[in-house]
Amino acid sequence: MATVFQRTESLLPVNIYCPGCAHGIITRLVAEVMDELGIAGKTVGIAPVGCAVKAYDAFGCDMIQAPHGRAPAVATGVKRAAPDNVVFTYQGDGDLAAIGTAETVHAATRGENITVIFVNNAIYGMTGGQMAPTSLPGQITQTTPYGRDVAAAGYPVRVCELLSTLDGTTYAERVTVDNVRNVNKAKKAIKKAFQTQIDKKGFSIVEVVSTCPTNWGLTPVKAFGWMRDNMLPYYPLGVYKDKTAEKKGDAAE
Amino acid sequence: MSTLRTLIAGFGGQGSLFFGKVISYCGLHDDKNVTNLPSYGPEMRGGTANCSVIISDEEISSPLVLNPDTLVVMNLPSYDKFVGTVAPGGNIILDSTLIDKKVEREDITAYYVPAAELAEKHNLQGLANIILLGKFLAVTGFTSLETVEKTFEKVVPAKKAHLIPKNIEAVKLGMEL
Amino acid sequence: MSERVLMKGNEALAEAAIRNGCRHFFGYPITPQTELAAYMSKRMPKIGGTYLQAESEIAAANMVLGAASAGVRAMTSSSSPGISLKTEAISYMCGSDLPCLIVNVQRGGPGLGGIQASQADYWQATKAPGHGDLHILVFAPCSVQEMVDLVGKAFALADQYRMPAMILADGMLGQMMEPVVLCEPGEVQMVEKPWAVTGHGGRRPHNIVNSLFLTPDELERTVKERFERYRKIEKTEALAENYMTDDADYVIVSYGACARIAKSAVLAAREKGVKVGLVRPLTLWPFPKQDLIKAAEHAKEFLCVEMSMGQMVDDVRLAISCSRPVSFFGHTGGIIPTPAEILAEIEKMAGGNA
Incomplete structure (x- = not known):
C-alpha cells in the first residue's frame, strides 16, 4: 500500500491538544516547514504558557519552556547567544498580546532576527476559556459572561496591524487553517517567515486565526464556521508587511 | 604619613570628583591602599558633590571619612556642612574666591586659596580645583609632584591630553601659594 | 598576574565578568548600578559580545534565561526594585537548572525606597529570590577586589551546580573606587554543557529546558534531587x-x-x-x-x-x-x-x- 500521508519527522508522536483543536494543524505545519527547510537540527523553539505549553514535547527540535509572555525575550537571548541557530516562538493570544505585549513589541522593534508563530483563537484556552486580548466585542467567555463590553474591557488587539507599524518588523502575515487552500497558504507563510530569519532579514510573524472548540462550546466544524463569521471580519487575512525584498540580510545578532 | 583621610566637596561641575580621582590614582601609583567613595544621585545634578578619599599604607577597613584630616571645600554650602567635621589638628583648604568666611575653629589650620580668581588670572580656566590640589599636595605631602604628573597622563582622556601641561601648571601654582 | 588598577566597583564587576568569559549582558538602567551596564555597552561590541538594553527588567532576565539555555555565560545587573522584576525569570532558571549571574547593587526599599546604599534585600536574595522551593548562590563582597574575585567564583559555581548565582553588592561598593587586580582571561575554565539548546544537529534527541512537571510525583522528585544538590553546596561552599x-x-x-x-x-x-x-x-x-x-x-x-x-x-x-x-x-x-x-x-x- 502506498503511503499518502505520514507524520513529519520533527513532529513527535504525542498528543498535547484537545480533540478538534486547530493547534494540531498549526503545530504540524511548523514541523513540516522545519523538515522541508532541513533546519530541525539547528532550530530552537520556545514554548509559551498556554495551550501550547507542552509544545516542547511535540516539536523534535531543541526546546525551551518560557515564562508567560516572555517567549520573544527568551528567543532574543538564544538568538544573541547562538546566531547560527534558527529560533522561533509559538505563542497564543494571551501570551503574546496581553502579558507579553512589551516583549513582543520590543522584539519586533529591535528587528530581532526571530520568527513568531502567533495562534489567535480569541480566548484563554488552557485556563478554561477566559477573555483574551483578542476576544471580540460582545464575545461571551468565562470572565465576560455578559459578552465583552468594550466600555469596560476595551477593544480587541489587532496584532499584525500593530506590529506592521514598527520599522523593525520585516514580515507580518495573517492566515488561517479552516480548509485545504488556507492550510497551504498558512504553510507558505510560515515557510516564508522562517526563510526571512535564515536570510538574516529580521523579525517575522505569522498570525494564525484559529479556533477553540472546547471553550467555545462548538464542534470543530462549527467552530471554523463561527471563526469565519465573526473573527475573519475583525481580523482580515493577508500580508500586512513584507519588506523581505528590500532588507539586506543584516539583522542584529 | 601612614593614613590620609580627606573629603573634597563642592558644587557638581566644580571638579571635586576629579580632584578625588587624581589623588586616588596618585595613591595607586605610590602602591598604597586607596578608597574613593563619591556621592551620587540627585545631589550630583546641580547640588553638592563630594568625595571621600583614604590613602593608606595599611589595609583600609571603613571607607567612610566622617572626620577628615584635610577638608577641601569649593563652595559655601559644603563649607557650612563640613567645617565642623574636620578632625582636631587637621586642615581645611578652601576656595576663598567663592567662600567669604573665616574659619572660627582654632584647633584646625585653614588655608585660604583664591583658586577661582587665580585660575582666571593665570589663564587656567576651569582648573581652580587643580590649583587647590596643588595646595593640598603642599600641605599634606601625600605624594610627589612626579607622581601627580604621571597621574595626569593616566586620568586625562586622550582627546584632552593637550590640557595636561595646564593642569601641571595649576598644581605648581597651588603648591607655591 | 595583571597590574593593579583603580576601578569603580560597578565597572570592576563588569570587567571581571568579561574576563570570566561572559559575552552576553542584558540590562536596564537603574541607579546605582548604571555604570555596570554602561561599561558593558562600551566593551561588548569591541570583543564580539552582546550588550542589549531590554525593554524591562523582566525582559532582560528572560533574555538571560534564553542565552543561558544556549549554554553561554550570561548576566544581568540591577538594583533592588529591578531585582523584584527579575524574580520571575530567576525562579524559572532555578526550575530549569540554568546557570547565570545576577548582580544586585542594593538601594533602600521597600517600593522605590531610595538610591543610597542598603542591604535590605537579604531576605529576598536568601529566602525567596523567586516563587517555589529554590535557592540561588548569594555572594556578599566587601571590597572592589572581592567583587572581582567573587564574580569568577559565582560563574564557576553557577556552572558547576547549574543554578543562578547572585552578587549582592550595594550602592557604596558599586560607586566606590579601589585598586584591584583582575584575573587574566586565559585563566578561566569553561565546563561542557551537554544539556544546552543549540540544535541537536541530528546527533542526539532534542534537549528541553523546562521547569514544568505536571505530574506531582515527577515535580517532587525533581525538586528533591535539586535539594540534595543544595545540601551538598551548604556543606562545601559556605565562606x-x-x-x-x-x-x-x-x-x-x-x-x-x-x-x-x-x-x-x-x-x-x-x-x-x-x-x-x-x-x-x-x-x-x-x-x-x-x-x-x-x-x-x-x-x-x-x-x-x-x-x-x-x-x-x-x-x-x-x-x-x-x-x-x-x-x-x-x-x-x-x-x-x-x-x-x-x-x-x-x-x-x-x-x-x-
Whole structure:
C-alpha cells in the first residue's frame, strides 16, 4: 500500500491538544516547514504558557519552556547567544498580546532576527476559556459572561496591524487553517517567515486565526464556521508587511 | 604619613570628583591602599558633590571619612556642612574666591586659596580645583609632584591630553601659594 | 598576574565578568548600578559580545534565561526594585537548572525606597529570590577586589551546580573606587554543557529546558534531587572571614560594605581592651553556619550589624541554635552605620567590662 500521508519527522508522536483543536494543524505545519527547510537540527523553539505549553514535547527540535509572555525575550537571548541557530516562538493570544505585549513589541522593534508563530483563537484556552486580548466585542467567555463590553474591557488587539507599524518588523502575515487552500497558504507563510530569519532579514510573524472548540462550546466544524463569521471580519487575512525584498540580510545578532 | 583621610566637596561641575580621582590614582601609583567613595544621585545634578578619599599604607577597613584630616571645600554650602567635621589638628583648604568666611575653629589650620580668581588670572580656566590640589599636595605631602604628573597622563582622556601641561601648571601654582 | 588598577566597583564587576568569559549582558538602567551596564555597552561590541538594553527588567532576565539555555555565560545587573522584576525569570532558571549571574547593587526599599546604599534585600536574595522551593548562590563582597574575585567564583559555581548565582553588592561598593587586580582571561575554565539548546544537529534527541512537571510525583522528585544538590553546596561552599574571633567574647556578624565599618569598630574596641571579633559571611546562601557555631564556643554574645532592619539576625540565631543572645544594630538605606556607633553598641554589649 502506498503511503499518502505520514507524520513529519520533527513532529513527535504525542498528543498535547484537545480533540478538534486547530493547534494540531498549526503545530504540524511548523514541523513540516522545519523538515522541508532541513533546519530541525539547528532550530530552537520556545514554548509559551498556554495551550501550547507542552509544545516542547511535540516539536523534535531543541526546546525551551518560557515564562508567560516572555517567549520573544527568551528567543532574543538564544538568538544573541547562538546566531547560527534558527529560533522561533509559538505563542497564543494571551501570551503574546496581553502579558507579553512589551516583549513582543520590543522584539519586533529591535528587528530581532526571530520568527513568531502567533495562534489567535480569541480566548484563554488552557485556563478554561477566559477573555483574551483578542476576544471580540460582545464575545461571551468565562470572565465576560455578559459578552465583552468594550466600555469596560476595551477593544480587541489587532496584532499584525500593530506590529506592521514598527520599522523593525520585516514580515507580518495573517492566515488561517479552516480548509485545504488556507492550510497551504498558512504553510507558505510560515515557510516564508522562517526563510526571512535564515536570510538574516529580521523579525517575522505569522498570525494564525484559529479556533477553540472546547471553550467555545462548538464542534470543530462549527467552530471554523463561527471563526469565519465573526473573527475573519475583525481580523482580515493577508500580508500586512513584507519588506523581505528590500532588507539586506543584516539583522542584529 | 601612614593614613590620609580627606573629603573634597563642592558644587557638581566644580571638579571635586576629579580632584578625588587624581589623588586616588596618585595613591595607586605610590602602591598604597586607596578608597574613593563619591556621592551620587540627585545631589550630583546641580547640588553638592563630594568625595571621600583614604590613602593608606595599611589595609583600609571603613571607607567612610566622617572626620577628615584635610577638608577641601569649593563652595559655601559644603563649607557650612563640613567645617565642623574636620578632625582636631587637621586642615581645611578652601576656595576663598567663592567662600567669604573665616574659619572660627582654632584647633584646625585653614588655608585660604583664591583658586577661582587665580585660575582666571593665570589663564587656567576651569582648573581652580587643580590649583587647590596643588595646595593640598603642599600641605599634606601625600605624594610627589612626579607622581601627580604621571597621574595626569593616566586620568586625562586622550582627546584632552593637550590640557595636561595646564593642569601641571595649576598644581605648581597651588603648591607655591 | 595583571597590574593593579583603580576601578569603580560597578565597572570592576563588569570587567571581571568579561574576563570570566561572559559575552552576553542584558540590562536596564537603574541607579546605582548604571555604570555596570554602561561599561558593558562600551566593551561588548569591541570583543564580539552582546550588550542589549531590554525593554524591562523582566525582559532582560528572560533574555538571560534564553542565552543561558544556549549554554553561554550570561548576566544581568540591577538594583533592588529591578531585582523584584527579575524574580520571575530567576525562579524559572532555578526550575530549569540554568546557570547565570545576577548582580544586585542594593538601594533602600521597600517600593522605590531610595538610591543610597542598603542591604535590605537579604531576605529576598536568601529566602525567596523567586516563587517555589529554590535557592540561588548569594555572594556578599566587601571590597572592589572581592567583587572581582567573587564574580569568577559565582560563574564557576553557577556552572558547576547549574543554578543562578547572585552578587549582592550595594550602592557604596558599586560607586566606590579601589585598586584591584583582575584575573587574566586565559585563566578561566569553561565546563561542557551537554544539556544546552543549540540544535541537536541530528546527533542526539532534542534537549528541553523546562521547569514544568505536571505530574506531582515527577515535580517532587525533581525538586528533591535539586535539594540534595543544595545540601551538598551548604556543606562545601559556605565562606566566611573570621577576624579576631579566636579569643572573642563578643562577635559581630556583618557582611558586605557594612562589615568593613564593623571591622574598624572591632579594631577600636580591641584598643580599649574589649575582646571583640567579626564573622563576615562571604556567602549568604549557603550561610556559613559552622563559622558561627565555632565562634559561639567561647563568645558570650553576638551583634548583627546591617544596613537593614536586621534581616540576618534570625539566620545567626538559627545557626547557633539560639545558644547565645543575638542583638542588632543598623540603619536602613543611605545611612551607613559609623564605626563610632558600632563601637558604642559593642561597649553596651560588653557592659562594665569595657
